[in-house]
Amino acid sequence: MTNSVEIKNLDLSFGAVKVLQNLNLDIGEGEFLVLLGSSGCGKSTLLNCIAGLLEVTDGQIHIKGQNVTWAEPSERGIGMVFQSYALYPQMSVKGNLSFGLKNAKVPKDEIEKRVARAAEILQIEPLLDRKPGALSGGQRQRVAIGRALVRDVDVFLFDEPLSNLDAKLRVDLRVELKRLHNQLQNTMIYVTHDQVEAMTLADRIAVMKGGKIMQLGSPDEIYNQPRNLYVADFIGSPSMNFLEGQLIGGAFKLDDMVMPMTGYDFVAPQTADRPVVIGIRPEHVVTGELVRNAPLQFEADVDLVEPMGSDTLVYAKLGQHAFRIRMDGQARVKAGETLAIGIDPSRASLFDKSTEDRL
Numbered sequence: 001m002t003n004s005v006e007i008k009n010l011d012l013s014f015g016a017v018k019v020l021q022n023l024n025l026d027i028g029e030g031e032f033l034v035l036l037g038s039s040g041c042g043k044s045t046l047l048n049c050i051a052g053l054l055e056v057t058d059g060q061i062h063i064k065g066q067n068v069t070w071a072e073p074s075e076r077g078i079g080m081v082f083q084s085y086a087l088y089p090q091m092s093v094k095g096n097l098s099f100g101l102k103n104a105k106v107p108k109d110e111i112e113k114r115v116a117r118a119a120e121i122l123q124i125e126p127l128l129d130r131k132p133g134a135l136s137g138g139q140r141q142r143v144a145i146g147r148a149l150v151r152d153v154d155v156f157l158f159d160e161p162l163s164n165l166d167a168k169l170r171v172d173l174r175v176e177l178k179r180l181h182n183q184l185q186n187t188m189i190y191v192t193h194d195q196v197e198a199m200t201l202a203d204r205i206a207v208m209k210g211g212k213i214m215q216l217g218s219p220d221e222i223y224n225q226p227r228n229l230y231v232a233d234f235i236g237s238p239s240m241n242f243l244e245g246q247l248i249g250g251a252f253k254l255d256d257m258v259m260p261m262t263g264y265d266f267v268a269p270q271t272a273d274r275p276v277v278i279g280i281r282p283e284h285v286v287t288g289e290l291v292r293n294a295p296l297q298f299e300a301d302v303d304l305v306e307p308m309g310s311d312t313l314v315y316a317k318l319g320q321h322a323f324r325i326r327m328d329g330q331a332r333v334k335a336g337e338t339l340a341i342g343i344d345p346s347r348a349s350l351f352d353k354s355t356e357d358r359l
Ligand SMILES: Nc1ncnc2c1ncn2[C@@H]1O[C@H](COP(=O)(O)OP(=O)(O)OP(=O)(O)O)[C@@H](O)[C@H]1O
Pocket: 014, 017, 019, 037, 038, 039, 040, 041, 042, 043, 044, 045, 046, 193
């Protein structure tokens, strides 16, 4: 795969505050890359550096093989969609879509063609003569995406484009964005703090913390093989159960509980005994008929039950330790019950307690 965007040893500081430090990231041609992380971790800063809206302190940015580190935003072949759509209120949708092209002196019939194509892709043809004030939030957001689309760029940059929308619309537009990417096959770099958006849209996710990339991988890798405790905790809702214990002779031990890590894929073939944290996803704990076939079987004491319709979240105690279990929506379980549970160590994650890295 050829690279569409390459970020090399990027540093960015605001005065004395280092926001990005020696950041490296290669984004493939046609890839949908999501920058995911909590507020303040530097996602927008990184995107703005790629867009040319911020001057980098050190390092280089290449787009399509060209060093664009010092190029103007308009020379970079990028289109950007922000969280706030910032449409011109006095112009029609069509006016908003064509404004940038007129300024760039694109011939009139070419403008007509591009606007018509973007309107068709985004299904906003019936809205072309309306002003933004007469559009719903979702429709406005589609116009904002359209404004990037008409520019016919190689790389699209999105900064939390859906976060101002209500929950249902977010899901609808998320699906449309994925469809759009399947259709256009452009490179897309998408910033969000919403893990569901990241998991559903991305070819690869870069999980960021404090201006650094903690893990770069496919949604499957990020979910199943989190590289450290931070990523493990950040991805998944409800988050992983974490239990602190000891790794002794290849088994996890805590109080009188012993979990041989049979089938677990250790990062290094020989892993010495040490204090560890085991992570077990609530949805990977089995109950009922399935317990019999599970490699490890325990009993949990049910504290509280949250029926959520599609599934049931059970807050329990495993020995002395809080432990969440996700059961299906039809589960009939009550507080005070003892619940037989099954755990498969091959689906768990083990972390060194002091380095917090995956073992
Ligand atoms: N112009 C600025 N001057 C000084 N510090 C800034 C400036 N812009 C951003 N920062 C700081 O840089 C850090 C990263 O900000 P950034 O906007 O990239 O975060 P983010 O990951 O996009 O967060 P959010 O999810 O809240 O949008 C923050 O600590 C922020 O306070």
